[in-house]
Amino acid sequence: MEVGYAMSRAPASHSLPCHRVINRTGTLAPEYVFGGQEKQRAMLEGEGIAFLSDGRIDMSRHLWGEPEQLGLF
Template identity: 50%
Template structure:
């Protein structure tokens, strides 16, 4: 497994319960701002589901990943709702309320 994937996994582990981050945000935080798609590839092959909370990573507009590797977008939404994530009427995560802000 590459260094990039390891960095992604370590960062995603830090997203607190009840918060989400975007693929682009994670890419920027690992120093590869143009590699949001590769963040998705890394999470799709998550070696530790349940430990690495990949369900907390969404598109920048709050949309869920249609290819969520661990049960599809319905499963991702259920996991997020259990953590108190708020959704807009159109099914997107309320990014204004739920984004992970690094302090």
């Protein structure tokens, strides 16, 4: 949560990939962050990120490391 907040407050001139900040379940940021979930999803899809039917990111495809090691699945 703190990372997302800090990145959302960073100046746009820094060109940080703030839209990549998500929670551990693959849920997108709240509507008031990064221009809304539709914008965040469009940016992520443009980078090849896959989504599940419920709107969450398919974390089984996009994790750094094994899901079991991270305690997510």
